[in-house]
Amino acid sequence: MKGAERIEIDRRYCKGCLLCQYVCKYEVFEPGQERSALDYLMPRPAKLENCRVCLLCQTHCPDMALVVVAGKNLTAESAKNAEKNDSNSKIAHKKIVTL
Amino acid sequence: MNPLGEKYLRKDFLPFLFCPGCGDGMIVQAFLEAVDQLGIIDDLALAAGIGCSAWIPVYIHADVFKGLHGRAIPAAIGLKATRPSRKVVVFTGDGDGLAIGGLHLLHAARRNIEMTVVLVNNQIYAMTGGQVAPSTQVGSRTQTTPYGNLEKPLDGCKIAVAAGATMVSRCSTAHLKTLSRTFKKALTHKGFSFVEVLSQCPVQTGRYILGSGAPQFNLQWLRDNCVPVDDPAKWGEIEAQGKIPLGDVLKIEKPEFMEEVKKMNQKVKEAWAKGGER
């Protein structure tokens, strides 16, 4: 696994705009089947193994509904990004889509 | 949750009321990035008027004054003057900031009062359903220009420069890292800073003017049509190509209004103490 342990999309806030899929250079996302709490079809991080933890999806999400949680085998760049993530992260929600 | 969101969003107001794919939510995050790096959340006093972009500051857990349409800047002045150490930021739109609120922009810039005005330009009046805005391109068919817009658009950056702003930049939601950096520059600028942000509006601008309501299409449109340049002198040739130039237009230091007021008050108090009026 290159970088991400999981990508969490908060189904309370996701509006299915698919901009995460658009900005991702590594084809991690594809349109999914599950609907968010707002009744939009959510994207799915189908190819999580491609994720480099560049965080473009996270910074571009118009609803701040997406978090990339870094994994163990990281490149230097990913490690920097991941460290920024971890130190601020207090994820403890029940309705998040995790893969 | 997004760590910036966890730290700074007003959670009981979520979700954002913005449409799917709207640039406003991206501006929230880019702004919070800058606020986080500067550590100024407690000093922030955010002001807004009416419109989609006016909701940007409401989701931020800070003191927010969201008042009347077009009157965010006078509110910001009231907040700044009562405590100059506040970091005052105005979130306005192309209607709120250039039409009904245009006059206030001129005078705040003229005073060079320390504040940041973020003008979100989605080239339409979105909140009210897609009417023409002062920033809409000629020929666009909108709800109030069903046969094509006949009016030339206003350039907010040029107006800000002409009025006396000391920092003027244009960014877009298709260039978020630069946007965040520009916010940081503006928030630390000692004077009136103006940041115009080209932002996608898939539902109104996208559907009525650009031909598609898909968020991906609209962000791509910004990527294709906004050209970042280093030299503001090149703006003319980019505009001649029909594109939108982005970049820093101006950043200079001039006497800041509240500091001048403080200096004057001191002199006046001393003169009165000595028995004269001036």
Added chain:
Amino acid sequence: MKKGRIKVMQGNEACVEAALLAGCRFFAGYPITPASEILEGMARRLPLVDGFCLQAEDEIAALVAVVAASWGGAKSMTATSGPGFCLMMEGVGLAASVEAPCVIVNVQRGGPASGQSTSTAQGDLYQARYGSNGDYSLITLCPSTSQEMFDHTIQAFNLAERFRIPVIILSDEVVAHIREKVVIPDLDDLELVERKRPTVPMEEFIPFQAEEDGVPPMPDFNTGYKIPVISQCKGPYGTRGTAQEAVVFIRRLTAKVEKHIAEFADIRTYGDQKAETAFVSFGSVCRAARSAVDMAREKGLALRSVEVKTIWPFPDDLLRSKLKGAKRVIVAEMNLGMLRNEVQRVIRQPEIKIELFSKIGGIYPQPQEFLRFLEEKR
């Protein structure tokens, strides 16, 4: 006898003096005859007390800046005349909706529109109460002398802070410009009211939930409360209200003032309290009414002058009690019957005749004209 320094000053100057003593430290205004002296006076004096005076680009900006300055923590005021007052109407509603204490002086002049810039009138009475959109309530005071201008300005700030509303001082060109004696009390002798501020920390504070008196405590910005202040109808946490929350909100905005009229209602009487003929007036017309009462007394005619000082919310009960025993009520005003309409609404006994003595065109009614009116309209 009032205690304090004595100065001869215009009503406008007295307003400045009182505002500064009341603690006003933010003023924004736009020059307009006959109110400009207030802006000019504040421009000269506020720097001396580390206050801030702004000549705004228009009256709209002036009032909005005043409202935001109130949330910024300052006691704030603006002053204008009819045309500027019209421009400020949206701002009046804003002040009411965000519950920002502030004082708005309207020095009435001839209307409509640009009207008669240097002449007196009283045509803005309804606008003071109903000028903005939607339902809200506020208090309006009507001075008739420089002393009253001073006293009402202090009172206006107190009422604004007490109820968290915009308070309008409905002056007119005569009161603004007449020079007469004003007794300025010492600061220690003045009773000043400050807005309630929260006593609990942010986590426990519900910004738009009122206490028993209908008024929520108001924190200053940047004191750790991080309040979302929006101009929409709001729920207790400041969110855009549901329909039910809007009902609660609007009713509270009006009830918080109108349930407490007895706290501030003020109608003064002059002359024979039992006289069957009474003049009712407000603002500068009260001066002529009093002179008319004096002139009549010399002729052996008993008259009473009933002078409304707090005109909005209209003091129904107090007016009825002050007009007890009156058979003929003449409302004297410099407009086409606005106060008369209120008096008619309140006094519904068919045996009491309610007449209108109307003077418009910027011409101030002379005391003799009151007596002539009595004769001619018998």
